Amino acid sequence: MEKLIQKYYQKLDRTKLLKLRSQMFDIDWSNRFIGIKGARGAGKTTLLFQYILLKQLPTQETLYVSLDDLYFTENSIFSLAEQFVNEGGKYLLIDEVHRYANWSSELKNIYDDFPDLQVVFTGSSLIHIENARGDLSRRAVVYELHGLSFREFLAFQDIGQFDKLSLDDILNRHVELARPIVNKIKPLSFFKDYLTYGYFPYYLENKDAYLQKLMETILIALSTDLPSSYNLSYASVEKIKQLLHILAESVPFKPNITKLSERIGVARNSLLDFLRYLEELRIVKRLYADTKGIGLLQKPEKLYLNHPNIFYALSYQEADKGSIRESFFINQVSVVHPIEYSAKGDFKVGKDLFEIGGKSKSQKQIQNEQNAYIIADNIEIGHKNKIPLWLFGFLY
Structure with a gap:
């Protein structure tokens, strides 16, 4: 002792x-x-x-x-x-x-x-x-304990200390809330850094080595934590790594479980288990059309990587901007509210519908919907139902 x-x-x-x-x-x-x-x-x-x-x-x-x-x-x-x-x-x-x-x-x-x-x-x-x-x-x-929010990242960078915001306040008072923040800092000038390397606090040790360390951390979790929790064989862990490699190059996408299981070489139920393990490790996020009564063997409607840093660590091609935006939104919001896939917009949170895009994103897809919002990247301050994406990084 x-x-x-x-x-x-x-x-x-x-x-x-x-x-x-x-x-x-x-x-x-x-x-x-x-x-x-x-x-x-x-x-x-x-x-x-x-x-x-x-x-x-x-x-x-x-x-x-x-x-x-x-x-x-x-x-x-x-x-x-x-x-x-x-x-x-x-x-x-x-x-x-x-x-x-x-x-x-x-x-x-x-x-x-x-x-x-x-x-x-x-x-x-x-x-x-x-x-x-x-x-x-x-x-x-x-x-x-989740990774850093964008708000916490700003504090860790000694850029500014800001209070947490509720989702209701962001939806109803986003202009009022964003203005004093924008008057103190330029959030967009730090947002890309956060998306690239700011989720886990160990980026402070060495920013340049962060993505390599993130990849190694994910592989250790798969090789060490997963087998000890679920008594998986070495062969199963290798199949899960193969699945993650495919997902890193493909997400977000609607999974065809049959084709994906054939490609990996495992049974359908095993593949669904593998996806669950990846989500429990906070590597992948599964989205369903209705979060009530989800069964272990229910197919997810869409798959995402759990946070944007993973795109940069695991993908061998340039990260898609749309995927990064959606991953950020899901990651930050799901800490405080259940989030669902939606066929009309991109996502649903309770009765609210969200469409994610760039600063020129139009209202076309949600124009006839109630409680619908455009969440736009590359804008500092929104207008009416158009809200800046970065502001959702202040939820926790």
Whole structure:
């Protein structure tokens, strides 16, 4: 345990409070059993250490461990927690729970047996608390940490600090909201940078190497996180990589599941499972015409890459502007509202219809529709039902 403590101190000493995620202040840290899941690279580990510093947790009463440490090949989480509590520990931060076979059962036992211990754990976006053994769903309060919003990117770049906006406010007051922002900064001059490399906070380490690292992160998630969560064979993982390569060159498109499964060389149901895995890893986004009652074997109406950076990291051809715009809109909006495919416009959010395009996008496709909006790229300020695309990056 002493080596774990040394590693914890070393990482804590390297942590800074200069750039904080907004979700730091959305999480109710008073809960004694908190889960934080998210894609690789979203910043979960950094969030844990910043929590320690921000809340000034007593160093001697706090311990951070990562379950991919070799220590846990011969020691259990429960035995560690028991020893830690016996030595006066009060705050146990556990990283990478999906790397440990019986994590849900042992966490449940820790929660039940040590009522004075706060546990904060992180895991892959693949983990399903509601399906985990030990009935964690009624014990843990679980949050998902997404990549940076455009608003957070501007803050991380020291360009400007801005408040979050609600979707209703954007739809009804977009001109009023956009004007003071445009008076302070020129959002379009930073928007392309965000679309290219600004989604994951680790771009700060090296912008030039970001896309290469993003590709490597995706491959690690496929090769390591996915098999540990779904017990997949090496051959299945290779098929999923092949599928991702096809999607990266083709999205957005309406999938022909039969033809796609034949091309990959897997059964139809296996292909639908593969698409679900890719979405759970936050690599692909599936869109349906109606999000109510979606079955595991239901074919999606359209497929997208989860955020624009993935286009630049995985595609061997120049990214299509229309695809980038749509991916950005889906990515930012779906964090706060369910989004559906629409045959009339591009997307539906509740009763509202959205058509995405450039600054010269016309009203033709939605002219006879109620609650319909044009979401236009390359404009700073909108007019009536025409709203600047960048403003949707302020939703979280």
